Structures are given as C-alpha cells and as structure tokens.
Amino acid sequence: MIQACIFDLDGVIVDTAHYHFLAWRRLAAELGFELTPEANERLKGVSRMRSLEIILEIGGLQRSREEMDAMATRKNAWFVEYIEAMQAHEIFPGITDLFAKIRQAGMKIGLASSSKNADTVLRKLGIAHHFDAIVDGTMIIHTKPDPEIFLLSASKLGVVPAQCVVFEDAQAGVEAAKRAGMRCVGIGKKEQLGAADIVVAQTGAFDFSALLKF
Ligand code: BG6
Ligand code: MG
Numbered sequence: 001m002i003q004a005c006i007f008d009l010d011g012v013i014v015d016t017a018h019y020h021f022l023a024w025r026r027l028a029a030e031l032g033f034e035l036t037p038e039a040n041e042r043l044k045g046v047s048r049m050r051s052l053e054i055i056l057e058i059g060g061l062q063r064s065r066e067e068m069d070a071m072a073t074r075k076n077a078w079f080v081e082y083i084e085a086m087q088a089h090e091i092f093p094g095i096t097d098l099f100a101k102i103r104q105a106g107m108k109i110g111l112a113s114s115s116k117n118a119d120t121v122l123r124k125l126g127i128a129h130h131f132d133a134i135v136d137g138t139m140i141i142h143t144k145p146d147p148e149i150f151l152l153s154a155s156k157l158g159v160v161p162a163q164c165v166v167f168e169d170a171q172a173g174v175e176a177a178k179r180a181g182m183r184c185v186g187i188g189k190k191e192q193l194g195a196a197d198i199v200v201a202q203t204g205a206f207d208f209s210a211l212l213k214f
Contacts, residue, residue: 002183002214003163004132005102006153008045009113009121011169012187012203014091016121017044019082023075024055033059041192045170047114047143048072076117083117086124094204099130101208108132110153112166114143133157144172147180154180165214167203168196183214 011017021040028035039058043051052072056063063071102109111118111134118136122128133156135149142148154161166177169187174196177184185206186193193199197214200206 001163002107002165002211004108004110004154004157004159005165005167005211006110006112006150006182007167008169008173009111009118010115011044012167013095013127014086014121014125016083016086017169019079022082023078024051026078027071027075028055028059031059031061041171045114045144045168045172045176047137048076048116050143080117080120083121083124086121088125091125091127092203094202098204098206098208108157108159110157111135112149112153113137114149144170145175145179147176150177150180150182154182165211167206168193
C-alpha cells in the first residue's frame, strides 16, 4: 500500500525542464554545435556538472576544470534569469488537485529535485508548504540515476521505499526510483520512460485511483 508520493520538480510540477534545455542549447551553440531535444533527454535529472560533462561528450570537446566551472556558472545565470521571470500560474495544470487527493487519502508528499535552484522555483510558485519533506541538489552527494535522493526523501518522510511512488520525467530519475525499490510514474513518452510502472503525458493526467492499485 502506497504511503507517500515523491515528486521531481523540473518537468513534473513546472516546465522548468524547458528552461534548462534553452540554457544548455545556448551554451552548446556558443561551443559550436546544436543540442537536439533527443540529446537533451540525457541531461534531465542529473546534476549541473554531470549535464555539462554530457554536453561536452556530445560535442566531442574537452575543457579544463576551470573552464567547466565558468561554463556551468554561465548556464546557471541564464537559467536563473528564466526562473526569476516565472509566474505562479506556470505550475502544470492539475497538480494542486492531485496534491489534495493524495492528502485526502492520508499519504505524505515529498519533493526530490537534483536542482540547486529548487528553493527559488518553489518560492516563485508559492508551493513549498505542500511538501512534508524537501530534498534538493544541495543535500545529496550522488546525482540520479543513483537512488540516494529518493532514499533520503523516504527516510525524511518516515516511510519505507516499497511504500513510495515517484513521479519523474527523466530517464535518470526513473532508473533512480527503480533502484531505490520504489514504484514510478513516468511523465512524458513511453519510448523514453519505458522502465516506469506507468507513463502519462502530463502529471495532471495521472488518474489518482491508479495509486490504489499499486
Ligand atoms: C534537474 C534537471 O532537476 O536539476 C536537470 O532535470 C538539471 O536538467 C539539474 O541539470 C540541476 O539543476 P541546477 O538548477 O542545480 O543547475
Ligand atoms: Mg525532472
């Protein structure tokens, strides 16, 4: 029986995954190549530095640690510009309804985001109060697909992993949830998130009654 729902943030609660994509694409353009939406799938869910390593691998480039730090800082400044301009209504439709149903069923709600900007995004949307526990990129050592972030979330929520369901839009996130021994709802396309227990196009399209069958 599911006791807790753990949500990723970027691409699950709000379309900040698109802002990450725009910022990485701009950096790739500066480096002289195009970042396609297909290649971008590999960047979802992983830390900022891991994303940059993947970007350089895609472009067939090598850079020093100092150059990488400068590039990551530049990308983050662009991303922060996007999220500072974000409005509360950019939260995906159906999210607050879903939270209300989860609460009504007596389950807990957690947030598990690899982002170090999660606090800013939650503040902009005014939704931090919905979560019983928040784990972000500043609190973990190993990035998704390592299960650390979800195991830490479960322990903060006081629930065992087998009683948790994770909502994830990233391949790395789905893998992390499965490695944590949790159920997983993939948000996006089946071709990319086939390892999830169910896949829906948008978080708001998830049928709450499906949780009771897990
Ligand atoms: C994840 C995103 O939520 O956070 C990744 O899916 C992003 O695309 C990662 O790279 C780290 O985010 P930030 O804000 O710390 O650079
Ligand atoms: Mg995500």
